[in-house]
C-alpha cells in the first residue's frame with residue numbers, strides 16, 4: 001500500500017477510531033462519512049471504540065501475498081466490536097486456539113512490511129481476552 | 131424494450147497459454163464467435179469487453195480500444211467499452227450488451243471477456259485478486275481472497291450441517307464435468323481424498339477447493355430477437371438479465387454465509403422472465419471456491435439454506451441429476467480467467483441449449499448463469515432459453 005494512502009488513515013488504524021451517525025446512533029468501523037440509513041440527513045462524528053469484541057468467524061491463512069508471506073500461518077477473523085460494527089483483523093493467537101465466539105481486545109502491532117527494506121505498516125490486531 | 135437473442139458463441143481453451151498474448155487470446159475468441167454467428171466484423175455496432183485487471187496482470191489499460199484495434203474494428207471506428215466488476219466483469223459485459231440491444235440503440239453487439247493471469251507470480255496474483263475485496267480494510271489486515279471465502283465456510287459449517295466431504299464433492303463433480311469439456315483447464319478426474327489430502331490454503335479450504343489461475347477469453351454475439359433468424363436457425367433467447375450490489379467488505383454483510391446480492395439478483399431474474407425454479411433445467415454458478423457453489427445453489431433459491439451439501443452428495447447437481455450445476459466444469463475445473471468467466475458461462479449454456487455439448491450434454495431448454503464479483507459485492511444473473 002502506498003505511503004500516503006496508509007498515513008491518511010493512521011489515527012483510525014492505530015487507535016481504532018471510527019465514526020458514529022448521531023441521527024440514528026449507529027457506529028461505523030471502518031469509518032464511513034455517509035450513514036447508509038440516514039444518508040444526507042445523518043450527522044457523522046468521530047468515535048473511539050473501546051476495543052473489545054467477539055470473533056464472528058475466522059480462518060488460518062497458510063498462503064499469503066508477498067507482503068504477508070513471512071507471517072504465515074496467521075489467524076484472520078471478522079470481529080464484532082461491542083458497539084456493533086464488524087471489522088476484518090488478525091488475531092494474535094495459535095491457529096488451534098481460534099474459536100467462534102472467542103472474546104478479544106485490540107492491541108497495537110506491526111501488520112505488514114513492503115519488502116525487506118520497505119515501509120513497515122503498523123495497525124490494530126486483536127488478542128484473546130484472558 | 132426489445133427481446134434479445136444470442137446468435138453466436140466462441141471460447142479459447144482455458145489454461146496456461148504461455149505462448150499467447152492478452153490481445154491474441156481475445157482475437158481468437160472473438161473470431162470463433164463471429165464465425166459461429168456467420169458474421170464478419172464490419173457489421174458490428176458495438177463491443178463490450180469484461181476484464182478485471184489487465185492494468186496489473188499485463189500492465190495494460192485502455193483495453194476497449196486495444197481490442198477493437200487488434201480485432202480489426204478500429205478502421206470502422208466500432209465503439210468498444212471495457213466493463214469491470216472484478217470476477218463478475220464478464221457477466222456484466224454481457225448484461226451491457228443485452229441492455230444496448232434491448233434499448234434499440236445498437237443491433238449487432240459482441241460481449242466478450244478476457245484475462246491473462248499467468249504472466250505474474252503466485253504471490254502477485256494473490257495480491258491482485260485480493261483487490262476484488264476491500265483493499266484498505268480487508269487486504270490491509272492480511273485477508274486473501276481464499277481467506278475471505280474460508281471465513282464464509284467457517285461460519286457456514288458452524289451453523290449448518292455441511293461436512294468436509296460434501297464440500298469436497300463439489301470439486302469432484304466439477305472435475306468430472308471438466309473431464310468432458312474440450313476447453314477445460316483440468317480434464318482429470320479426482321476423488322474426495324484428492325481434495326482432503328491437498329494442502330491447506332486457508333482453513334478449512336484446501337488447494338482443491340480453489341479455482342485456479344487461468345488465461346482465457348470468450349465472446350458471444352447478441353442481436354434483437356426479431357433479426358436473429360437472419361443469422362442462425364438456433365437462436366438462444368435472453369429471458370432475464372439482472373444485477374445486484376452489496377457491501378464491498380464481507381464483514382459489513384447482513385449474514386456472512388448468505389450472498390444477499392445473489393438472492394436479490396436471482397429474484398429479479400425470475401420476476402423478469404416470469405419463471406420459477408422448476409423451469410430451470412441447468413445452472414452455471416460462480417464456484418470460485420467449493421463453498422461458493424454451495425451458497426449459490428441456496429441463495430438462488432434452489433433449496434433451503436443448509437441443504438446444498440447433501441444435494442451435492444446425492445448427485446442431484448451432477449450431470450445426470452435433477453438440476454445439473456456447472457456442466458462446464460465450473461470455475462474449479464474449466465478454469466477461471468476472471469474477466470472471461472461470466473462469458474464462458476453464457477457460452478456453456480448456449481452450447482447446452484443447442485444440444486452441442488457432446489459428452490456432457492444434459493436435457494435442457496432453459497439455463498441460468500450466476501456470476502459473482504468479489505465476495506458478493508456484485509452479482510449478475512442471466513436466464514437463457516432455447
Ligand SMILES: [Zn+2]
Nearest residue numbers: 021024035038
Ligand atoms: Zn444514521
